[in-house]
Structures are given as structure tokens and as C-alpha cells.
Amino acid sequence: MERAELVGGRLDRGAMALAQRTRRPRPQLMVGLLTLSMGAASAAVVFRFAADGVTAPASSAGLWWLAGLAVLFFLTEGFTVHVRVRRGAHGINVSEFGMVVGLLTFDPVTVILLRAVAGGAGLIAVRGQRGAKLAFNVALLAVQAAVGALVFHAITPHVLAGSADGIGPRTVLATYLAMIAADVVAAVLLTAVIAVHDDPGEWRRLPAALRSTWLVVVTTTVALISFLATTEPQWTPALIGIVAVVLLLAYRAYLALGDGNAEVEQLYGFTRALDGTRGIDDLVTVVLDRARDMLRAGTAELVVAHGDELRHTRLTGSSGRPAAHLGSPGADAWLGPALLGTPVRRPPGAAGDAMAVPVAFGEHRAVLVVADSLADAGGFTEAKLRLFGALANHAGAALGRADLVDRLRREAAEKQHLALHDPLSGLPNRRHFQELLEAGLAAARAAGTGLAVLVLDLDRFKEINDALGHETGDALLREVGERLRAHVDGRGRVARFGGDEFAVLLPTDGSPGAALAAAAELAEVVEQPIAIGPLVLAARASVGGAVAPAHGDDPETLIRHADVAMYAAKESTGLRLYDSELDRNSPQRLALIADLRRAVERGEITVAYQPKVDPRTGRVVGAEALARWRHPELGSVHPDVFIPLAEHSGLIWPLTLHVLRLALDCRAEWARAGHDLHVAVNLSPNSLLDAALPELVERLLEATGNPARSLTLEITESTILADPAGSLATLERLHALGVEISIDDFGTGYSSLGRLRELPLHEVKIDKSFVQRVAEDHRDRAVVRSAVQLGHALDLRVVAEGVEDVDTYAYLAAQGCDVVQGYLLSRPLPAEEFRQWLHIHSRNVTHTFG
The missing domain is CATH 3.20.20.450 (EAL domain)
Structure with a gap:
């Protein structure tokens, strides 16, 4: 019978235990209200039966039967087979024996009270439960007994009249339906408390839990045969005991096979969960969460070797993001074999039990670790270590792919950055500046404002390069670029076109005076003394400007006109705005270039x-x-x-x-x-x-x-x-x-x-x-x-x-x-x-x- 014991998993792991969840008052409160509701419902059923004067079927039950039933309820709490549901588990035991005997022998009030009291004593003595968990499980024992009693006596109304027709087909049917109803109610309530307390997704697993109801039919059948055999000769109980032992052994074998199949399904589900194009950080979270679930552990972590340091990425407690930290040589010493390629188990002790298996992805040396085996998981065994190794192989392949994808993305981003930025100064290059200028022109047109493009060239820069070397020249260019960027920060953008030429984009009111004033400010910023090592250099700049829309309304035209003005500035005062008279690239000149091209191609140039x-x-x-x-x-x-x-x-x-x-x-x-x-x-x-x-x-x-x-x-x-x-x-x-x-x-x-x-x-x-x-x-x-x-x-x-x-x-x-x-x-x-x-x-x- 699948019943109401909260065993491990979501409600029985370390800091996640119900009695210790002081930091999550709302789930704890809701579980407490559910416990009180179940207790109140059970009490209501008891009072109803007592008020109606319901009696038990005719039997020769006496004090010894009552004591035996109490012992049976007590002992069945110590014999529980756990069916895992992620890190939680549903408990299946043989409490149907006690319930069948109680329903066929005693009145429902006695059965309900005895089930709650004797079963609770078993939980305390055999399972060591205390606090809120014990309260919930005792209340659920009472609810199961109450539901069973209600169904049984609803189908056998003769009991209400005090008649005793013996155990016939109707009584047998009532017994089966009572046990099934109790099991279904237990499954629903247990799913509800897990969903409320830790994982709302637990409701998705309710159908799988209900499908195990057929086991109740088996245990109820054995219980009915055992009860009927008590009225037969003395050898019948022995025969029934043999049958029970055989069924028990077969049942254990079936559960072992089911656990094996469940592990295969879980491993398959693990590999499916690793599919996709998520980044390395998200994938690490999935790996750790799934590993913790499959191996019934309180903690999972990925440990990666970086030189002499071990970096831990740990997932513990409730669902969330892993936390990263550096390990300590003493605490990490036991991981040595795993880092060299050999799986290892750490036995229970002061540090807690744990397993570590090597996982390889890219050029990293790493291990996966699970620690703090849950109370009902039976500890970390060699079989679990082998399963962990298989899981690590799949995880390594997925992490390797994710690591490769992340590196490719970083390289693509770096290449994209290099395609749009000058490698020496880190400033936008000509191509990126044109894109920025295109966007700036669109914004200026929408706002009805102007835009200035200023092209700046350092005078006599080649002499500095020749005399002091390229390293000094590069340092000078970097400093000039940084000065310009700091000067226009928040107002405009700076780019380096190459060599000693820079360009500046500045929003203005569209007037030539504003652009010329901005050009003068740039020249003044550049001409401040520049210290490079032991040298103090004095740079001089020629600045040419073009204003949108007066001098053009597209990036190519504005940049070309600013460039024309800059060359004119070199021949005059150092500052010039564009003037059509300065532009040698007149329509006549462009036409002459086209004619020259045709003359060269046709061989019309003579010597x-x-x-x-x-x-x-x-x-x-x-x-x-x-x-x-x-x-x-x-x-x-x-x-x-x-x-x-x-x-x-x-x-x-x-x-x-x-x-x-x-x-x-x-x-x-x-x-x-x-x-x-x-x-x-x-x-x-x-x-x-x-x-x-x-x-x-x-x-x-x-x-x-x-x-x-x-x-x-x-x-x-x-x-x-x-x-x-x-x-x-x-x-x-x-x-x-x-x-x-x-x-x-x-x-x-x-x-x-x-x-x-x-x-x-x-x-x-x-x-x-x-x-x-x-x-x-x-x-x-x-x-x-x-x-x-x-x-x-x-x-x-x-x-x-x-x-x-x-x-x-x-x-x-x-x-x-x-x-x-x-x-x-x-x-x-x-x-x-x-x-x-x-x-x-x-x-x-x-x-x-x-």
C-alpha cells in the first residue's frame, strides 16, 4: 500500500527537512495547515462512527486480537520499500494486513485510533521520526484508516444494523475498495505536501504514483487469505506464510528490476536534458541538478582544476543557481584520484559521504562530486559509483560541446569587435564610425538638430615615429585617442581612421560656429603636453570639420568634406570648416579622372x-x-x-x-x-x-x-x-x-x-x-x-x-x-x-x- 510517510527527498534532506525550514515560513505553514486538516477530518470520521453506533462484524476477537493488531501496525511501519520520485520517494509497505484484520474484526473507531497510535509509535521507534514530519505522517495514517473504514462500511451496510452474515463476496469487495481508496488518498495527499513544500512540478508525477495501486490488490489478497486461514487447521497458517515469503521475495526482485529500469530511464532523461544550445553556465546547472536527483544527494558540484587551484561550482539546498568558490588543499585532498581519472568514494565521516568521478571536456581537468546521501537512499554504493561514472561521460560530452560553442561565440564576438574597432586604440574604426554617423544623422533629422564631423590629424607625427621609434608613436596615438574619448564622453563618439588620423562625431545646433568651436576644443585637448615614459611630447593637430546638413546629409559625403577641410587646415591656421572652394574633387576633376581611366585602359597615353x-x-x-x-x-x-x-x-x-x-x-x-x-x-x-x-x-x-x-x-x-x-x-x-x-x-x-x-x-x-x-x-x-x-x-x-x-x-x-x-x-x-x-x-x- 502506498502510504503517507514522508521519506527523504523533498521533505527529508538536510537543511530541506520540514522541521528545519525556518527560512521558508509560507510552505511550512501550509504543510502545518494540511496536517491539521487531515487530523480534523479523521476526528470527524471517528465521531460520526461513534455517534452512529457502528459495530464490528461478528468475530471471536478479544484482547489478544487487539494486542496483535497493535503490534502488526507497529511493525509494518518498519518494513517499507521506497519508490523514488526524483530526490523524494513514496513508501510502500504491508500495512494492508493490519487494515484488513482490523476492518473484518473490530469497529472502525478502534481501527482508526489503533492505526494512528500504534503506527505513530512505529514511526518513532523504528524510523526515528520527530517533529512536523511525524505529525504529518501520523495524521495521514489516521486519514487512510478513516477513508478505508468509510468505504468499507458504506458498501457493507449490514454492519450498521449490527447483523453478521459472515465474510462473503460483498465483504471481500468492500475490503478491496477500501484499501484502494485509502491508497489513492495517500498518494494525492503526499503529492500535495511535496508540491506545496518544495516542487510544484510534483503534480506531474501523480499519475505514475497512482499506477502502483495494483500492488494494493496483491497485498490485500494475501491479507484476506491469511485472515481466512485462521479459521482452518493449524497447518494452514504455515502454508500461507510460505506463500507470503515467496511473494515477498518475488516482490523484492521485481522492485530491484524496476530500480534498474528506472536508472536506465533516468540516465536517458539525463542525456535528453543535456540537449540544446544553452551556454556552459546553464548546462552546468542542469548537470548538477540532475546528478543530485539521480543519486539522491543533498549536494552536487563541478570541480575544475585551474593550475594549482580547484574551483568548485556547487548546487545545494532548494532549486536555484550554483555558487562558485575556491577549494582548500586539505578538504580537496580526497579528490586526487578522480582528477587523475579514477572514480573514488569518500566514506561517511565528519565531512559526510561523497563520490567523485572524472569528467573531461575541452582541455579542462575536472570532476563531478555528489555528497550527503539522503537518509533513505542507503548511502553511496559501488553500483551508484558506476552509474555516476556513466552520467559523467554524458555530462563531459555535453559540457565539451557547450564549452566549444562558448569559445566559438567569444571568438566570433572578438572578430566582430576587431572588424569594427582599431586594434591599437580600441576606438571604432572608419567602418564603425560610418555606422555611428548613419545612426546619428537619423537621430538629428528626427530631432531637427545638427551634427558635426571633425577629422583630426597630428602634425609631424612621422618625425616622432622616425626619431623615437614606433613604440613611442603608438603610445602617443593611444594617449591622444583616450584624451579625445574622455573629452567627448557622453556627448559624441571618437574613431581612429588609421595612421595619425582621428574622427569625432558631435551633435550640435547645426551652425558653423559651433562646429569650429568644437574643433578648437579638440585641438587644445590634443596639444596639452603628453608624458610618455621619461619624455614629454608636445603634439599639434590640424582639425577640419563638416556640418550636417549644410555640408552633406550622408556619412560618405560628410567624412570626405571634413577630410578636405583638414588638409586645408594643415596649410593654414590648423582649423578649417569645409568650403566648396577647398574641394579639389570637383565634378570637373572627377570627370577628368574618369577620362584618364579610359585613356589608360585604351592605351591612349603616349611617351x-x-x-x-x-x-x-x-x-x-x-x-x-x-x-x-x-x-x-x-x-x-x-x-x-x-x-x-x-x-x-x-x-x-x-x-x-x-x-x-x-x-x-x-x-x-x-x-x-x-x-x-x-x-x-x-x-x-x-x-x-x-x-x-x-x-x-x-x-x-x-x-x-x-x-x-x-x-x-x-x-x-x-x-x-x-x-x-x-x-x-x-x-x-x-x-x-x-x-x-x-x-x-x-x-x-x-x-x-x-x-x-x-x-x-x-x-x-x-x-x-x-x-x-x-x-x-x-x-x-x-x-x-x-x-x-x-x-x-x-x-x-x-x-x-x-x-x-x-x-x-x-x-x-x-x-x-x-x-x-x-x-x-x-x-x-x-x-x-x-x-x-x-x-x-x-x-x-x-x-x-x-
Whole structure:
């Protein structure tokens, strides 16, 4: 019979015991009211039977029968088989024997009182129950007896009349129905008290508890046979006892098998509970809660090794979130075998019984632990340790997946952050700033206010980088970014576009004056002295601004206009707002870029050649290839116009390759005509930084049939010395091919001459600004004379450009200049005209020098 004993689980575990739940007054109060209600109901039934004068069936029952019944009620409380329901359990015992004998032998008042008193004594003596738990169980014993008595006497009304017809089919039916009704009432009341006290979900398990009612039929049948056998010969009780023992053993075997099946079902339910995409923290909670339920423990925890420390995540008490703490070496010593891979049990003692099994997920060394076995669970056994190990295997796989998912999510978040933020300063990058600006513009339009975009660039930052190193430069950029962020915090946003360029977004009233004032504040913030280690640096910033909606109403336009204003600020006072007159990217300029792109793609760019002559012999030694563009509508476009356009629009690389190809083709024609000349081609600053340049040059030389020595690549001094380390690899590869390298516009830069000695150079070209006045300015003569001497000292060929008169030519020849070029000899000529000029000049030189 499933009956009213609160055994362990929800109402019998440590701090969860009913008598100790002082911190939850409402559940305790409700359980107390339920206990009083059951006691009152039982008393009402007793008074009703007493008032109605209900008598017992005819029998020879006497004092010995009464004492035997009391002993039977007392002893059956000590023999209880527990059917687990999560961490709680329903108790099943053989109290039907006492109830059947009592209903068939004594009056209902006696049965109810004897069941409550003798059964309560058994709970005290055999089960050791006390306090509120004892009160509830005694009240439930009385309710069961009262319900059984009510059903029994309702079906057998002859008892009310005092008649005695013996034990017939009707009496047997009444006995069965009385026992079943008592069992159902007990199941409902026990479920109710568990639901009220700890787990409202207990009602979902009521149908499973009611399905065990069939066991009542078995025990009632045995009880009826035993009672009837008392009127038979002496051997009948012995036979019935044998049958009872066999049934008892079979019943125990069935329960053992049921427990095994229940464990399999619970393990399956455990694995199902681990499914899903929850994070590692939620999954740990599920693992600990389920482990505690399955193994009937008061505490469950996950212990993870982090270096020499053990971090505990413990779940104890009622349902809730686990708590984390660091372990202590002494208390955790027993976990050593489990951390090394061997399950271990800790026997009961001062620290309480516990089990620990290894669980592996990711790179973590960890163990699962359950402790404080519940009173009715029978302690932690080897069988439970094996079950715990199987549970840990499933938990490890689930935790490993969750840990991997969490790491992937963190990596995705980090990548997303890196995609939107500058790694040096942590500020938003250009892409993120555009998104912020888009949102800010929408908000400003909705509110009818304005918005200012300020672009800030540090002046002479490269000098700080070169002089003090990149580490100092990076520290300066971080400090500037932090200052700007702190200055606009709560009002706007700061971004780093790259290099030493920052952008600031600020809501304003839309007036130019407010934007200019904000720009001045930013410049003042940046220009405060900055301490970096032992150094104190003074940075200066140029700030340009654009205001929405006056200067644009989309992110791209506002940023571009603020950038235009910033470059204008560098050339003036350091602060400028956008003005259309500052914008070189006018519609006409953009149209010219589009025309240039088409001209490059169609090969419409031509090359003119200016001869280079040895001033001592007059012989032509080479020519410089110069790009020329004749626009179909605008006519001839000067190189000083379209070359910067090509550099800023990304066309300089295909333009350079086009000029190289044409120049090498012409040089090959000169060679076939008997003129072994070299041809010089100018390279843009970005070309030298392209790692593919040497390979492309080598292919062009092979395709045109020219030796590498016949090609000279001219690079300006500022270009090659801006980043000598980055350019050195490309220069050395070109040098290895045999291509000659020339420094153009020599003398106009500001770099160290010592660096020239370290680079693989062949030629220096004195800028025409020094050459053109050499005949009349002694200072220019000194510069040219020094340049020639320096070049020869470095074993370099010296070229002078801009030679326009005979005196200059004669002076350069006297100073030992190796090569000259200029209008005195010839202007740049188209390819065909250059061939004609070369033929005539070569014939004249041959005739002159013989």
C-alpha cells in the first residue's frame, strides 16, 4: 500500500527537512495547515462512527486480537520499500494486513485510533521520526484508516444494523475498495505536501504514483487469505506464510528490476536534458541538478582544476543557481584520484559521504562530486559509483560541446569587435564610425538638430615615429585617442581612421560656429603636453570639420568634406570648416579622372623621350621616358595635372606599366638601329612598395628583348627615403636583376646622406632648380659641385637635368658631370621624332669627334 510517510527527498534532506525550514515560513505553514486538516477530518470520521453506533462484524476477537493488531501496525511501519520520485520517494509497505484484520474484526473507531497510535509509535521507534514530519505522517495514517473504514462500511451496510452474515463476496469487495481508496488518498495527499513544500512540478508525477495501486490488490489478497486461514487447521497458517515469503521475495526482485529500469530511464532523461544550445553556465546547472536527483544527494558540484587551484561550482539546498568558490588543499585532498581519472568514494565521516568521478571536456581537468546521501537512499554504493561514472561521460560530452560553442561565440564576438574597432586604440574604426554617423544623422533629422564631423590629424607625427621609434608613436596615438574619448564622453563618439588620423562625431545646433568651436576644443585637448615614459611630447593637430546638413546629409559625403577641410587646415591656421572652394574633387576633376581611366585602359597615353648626353663627348647615352596625354576635348594635359590624378585615383600602377612597356619597346628599336642606349622611367612612390614590381620588370625585359642594364628606374629622394626599410627588399631584387636605380631631384630632400650609401643605387640626378642658375649663382655652383663630388665618392653616376644654355653645359662638363639633359639639347620628343633626332645627332657627333 502506498502510504503517507514522508521519506527523504523533498521533505527529508538536510537543511530541506520540514522541521528545519525556518527560512521558508509560507510552505511550512501550509504543510502545518494540511496536517491539521487531515487530523480534523479523521476526528470527524471517528465521531460520526461513534455517534452512529457502528459495530464490528461478528468475530471471536478479544484482547489478544487487539494486542496483535497493535503490534502488526507497529511493525509494518518498519518494513517499507521506497519508490523514488526524483530526490523524494513514496513508501510502500504491508500495512494492508493490519487494515484488513482490523476492518473484518473490530469497529472502525478502534481501527482508526489503533492505526494512528500504534503506527505513530512505529514511526518513532523504528524510523526515528520527530517533529512536523511525524505529525504529518501520523495524521495521514489516521486519514487512510478513516477513508478505508468509510468505504468499507458504506458498501457493507449490514454492519450498521449490527447483523453478521459472515465474510462473503460483498465483504471481500468492500475490503478491496477500501484499501484502494485509502491508497489513492495517500498518494494525492503526499503529492500535495511535496508540491506545496518544495516542487510544484510534483503534480506531474501523480499519475505514475497512482499506477502502483495494483500492488494494493496483491497485498490485500494475501491479507484476506491469511485472515481466512485462521479459521482452518493449524497447518494452514504455515502454508500461507510460505506463500507470503515467496511473494515477498518475488516482490523484492521485481522492485530491484524496476530500480534498474528506472536508472536506465533516468540516465536517458539525463542525456535528453543535456540537449540544446544553452551556454556552459546553464548546462552546468542542469548537470548538477540532475546528478543530485539521480543519486539522491543533498549536494552536487563541478570541480575544475585551474593550475594549482580547484574551483568548485556547487548546487545545494532548494532549486536555484550554483555558487562558485575556491577549494582548500586539505578538504580537496580526497579528490586526487578522480582528477587523475579514477572514480573514488569518500566514506561517511565528519565531512559526510561523497563520490567523485572524472569528467573531461575541452582541455579542462575536472570532476563531478555528489555528497550527503539522503537518509533513505542507503548511502553511496559501488553500483551508484558506476552509474555516476556513466552520467559523467554524458555530462563531459555535453559540457565539451557547450564549452566549444562558448569559445566559438567569444571568438566570433572578438572578430566582430576587431572588424569594427582599431586594434591599437580600441576606438571604432572608419567602418564603425560610418555606422555611428548613419545612426546619428537619423537621430538629428528626427530631432531637427545638427551634427558635426571633425577629422583630426597630428602634425609631424612621422618625425616622432622616425626619431623615437614606433613604440613611442603608438603610445602617443593611444594617449591622444583616450584624451579625445574622455573629452567627448557622453556627448559624441571618437574613431581612429588609421595612421595619425582621428574622427569625432558631435551633435550640435547645426551652425558653423559651433562646429569650429568644437574643433578648437579638440585641438587644445590634443596639444596639452603628453608624458610618455621619461619624455614629454608636445603634439599639434590640424582639425577640419563638416556640418550636417549644410555640408552633406550622408556619412560618405560628410567624412570626405571634413577630410578636405583638414588638409586645408594643415596649410593654414590648423582649423578649417569645409568650403566648396577647398574641394579639389570637383565634378570637373572627377570627370577628368574618369577620362584618364579610359585613356589608360585604351592605351591612349603616349611617351615622349628627352635625350641624355655625355657632356664630354656629346654622345647620346640614353633618354628619359615621359608620359604624355592629349585629351580629345581639352587638348594636351600637363603631367603635373594628370600624374597626381593617377596617384590619388589608383591609376598610377597601370599607367606606370604602360609607360614601361612603351619605353622598352622603343629602346629595343633603337638597339636594332645600332643605338645601344639606356632608357629611364619614373616610378611613383607606391610602385616601390609593390612586391610584384621586380617580377613584372623582369617579364617586360624578357618580352621586349632588352638587357636589364638598359633600364634605369628613377625614384624621387623623398620617396625612397620615406621608408627605406620597406623599400630595401624591392630595390635589392631589382639590383639583382641588373636594373639600375636613380635618385631623381637629388638635393631637394631632407634625409640623411648616410642612408644613400646603404641603398643599391647607380645614379643621382641633380634637380634642375640648382642646375638652371649655375652659370650666374655661386651658391648653386657650390651645390652642384658638391653633388658631383659626393656622387663620385659613392661610385654613382651623376646626371644634371634642366641644362638650357651653353655656359651651364660647359660648367657641368668641367666639373666632371657624367650625363646632362635639358632644352639645350632637345625638348621631350614623340617616339618617331626622337628617332629622327637621334639619327641626325649621332651623325653630327661622329663627324665632329671623328
